[in-house]
Amino acid sequence: MERIIRRWLHGSRQSVTEPNSEQFAGRLEERFQRMAIPLELHKVLCPSELAPLALGAALLMGTVVGCSQPAPPQASGTAPQSARPAQQNQKLRVTATFLPVYLFTKAVAGDAAQVDILVKPGTEVHEYQSTPDDVRALAQTDLIVKNGLGIEEFLEGTIKSAENPNLKVIDASTGINAIDEISEVVHSKEGKENHEHEAGNPHVWLDPVLAKKQVENIRDGLVAADPANKAIYQANATAYLQQLDTLNQTYEKELNAYRDRTFITFHDAFPYLAKRYDLKQVAVVEIPEDQLSPENVKRTVNSVKQFKAKALLSEPGVDNKLLSSLSQDLNLTLRPLDSLEAGQTDPQYYFTAMNANLQSLKAAFQ
Numbered sequence: 450m451e452r453i454i455r456r457w458l459h460g461s462r463q464s465v466t467e468p469n470s471e472q473f474a475g476r477l478e479e480r481f482q483r484m485a486i487p488l489e490l491h492k493v494l495c496p497s498e499l500a501p502l503a504l505g506a507a508l509l510m511g512t513v514v515g516c517s518q519p520a521p522p523q524a525s526g527t528a529p530q531s532a533r534p535a536q537q538n539q540k541l542r543v544t545a546t547f548l549p550v551y552l553f554t555k556a557v558a559g560d561a562a563q564v565d566i567l568v569k570p571g572t573e574v575h576e577y578q579s580t581p582d583d584v585r586a587l588a589q590t591d592l593i594v595k596n597g598l599g600i601e602e603f604l605e606g607t608i609k610s611a612e613n614p615n616l617k618v619i620d621a622s623t624g625i626n627a628i629d630e631i632s633e634v635v636h637s638k639e640g641k642e643n644h645e646h647e648a649g650n651p652h653v654w655l656d657p658v659l660a661k662k663q664v665e666n667i668r669d670g671l672v673a674a675d676p677a678n679k680a681i682y683q684a685n686a687t688a689y690l691q692q693l694d695t696l697n698q699t700y701e702k703e704l705n706a707y708r709d710r711t712f713i714t715f716h717d718a719f720p721y722l723a724k725r726y727d728l729k730q731v732a733v734v735e736i737p738e739d740q741l742s743p744e745n746v747k748r749t750v751n752s753v754k755q756f757k758a759k760a761l762l763s764e765p766g767v768d769n770k771l772l773s774s775l776s777q778d779l780n781l782t783l784r785p786l787d788s789l790e791a792g793q794t795d796p797q798y799y800f801t802a803m804n805a806n807l808q809s810l811k812a813a814f815q
């Protein structure tokens with residue numbers, strides 16, 4: 450109920466799209482084609498995917514294995530218990546919850562694991578509600594990678610519904626100290642409880658240094674789940690971590706020149722970035738909305754005056770006509786600042802977007 454109220458209070462972004470169930474069905478079919486088992490037959494056998502081993506055995510014996518039965522115990526021996534039939538050369542199946550953790554996971558996994566994304570880019574993660582397709586996806590995956598810090602509110606229930614006893618979870622934010630309210634958020638009177646994450650602000654991926662910690666956590670989780678590919682995961686992670694180091698150095702160097710470092714956002718996504726580089730984020734609203742409320746407009750105008758801001762920074766892709774006309778009225782430039790909750794799925798997109806953000810910040814501070 451609380452979530453419904455919040456959803457109603459916040460509205461949703463215009464770019465919201467329904468998860469593409471056709472794509473999912475396509476992937477499922479592809480997998481069964483590889484296994485030479487017709488999808489229709491599989492659907493008859495079991496609504497959720499059986500371990501290929503069990504299904505193969507069932508077909509051979511001409512029996513149907515009950516779907517609620519646990520996977521057959523592995524033959525006793527020295528091999529560690531694993532959800533993954535490594536002996537069949539099947540890749541580890543990894544599901545990342547949403548874009549930033551997908552980018553980091555894909556960067557580390559490369560082609561050694563099959564990495565899918567649960568909340569498709571362009572779908573609002575903050576207020577996300579899972580679908581039956583998500584439950585099916587988690588029923589069939591070996592490993593979930595989540596950002597943690599409370600942003601994936603839907604996940605706990607989805608995992609429960611998936612009833613996948615072998616499912617492992619990597620929390621990419623393990624070891625990161627979340628901080629809330631470290632930057633100015635201009636709250637409305639009733640606003641604070643509208644959208645408060647249980648574990649502090651979750652947007653740690655937007656600080657390149659904390660992103661490194663997330664990549665390391667993901668690397669260690671993949672190595673633990675799939676030690677056979679340890680060398681690949683480590684090499685891929687090392688290369689990506691070096692890029693994050695370079696990005697951090699670029700931010701430090703290029704922002705150093707500016708004395709005035711206050712920026713106004715319409716999504717409280719950048720407090721960690723601000724803290725890292727000694728900037729001041731003034732977030733007028735906490736998560737992007739379709740249209741600013743009249744009260745938000747008032748607060749924006751006040752913040753611009755109070756902080757003598759020279760630019761407004763808004764999520765790319767959020768078509769906010771009110772925001773563009775407001776920036777015109779205030780004689781300010783409206784610049785994009787990407788929270789990476791939407792965007793491209795190439796792991797290099799992180800650097801493309803973060804470098805573009807740097808240019809927007811520099812322009813805002815000039």
Ligand SMILES: [Zn+2]
Pocket residue numbers: 575652716717718736788790
């Ligand atoms: Zn966000």
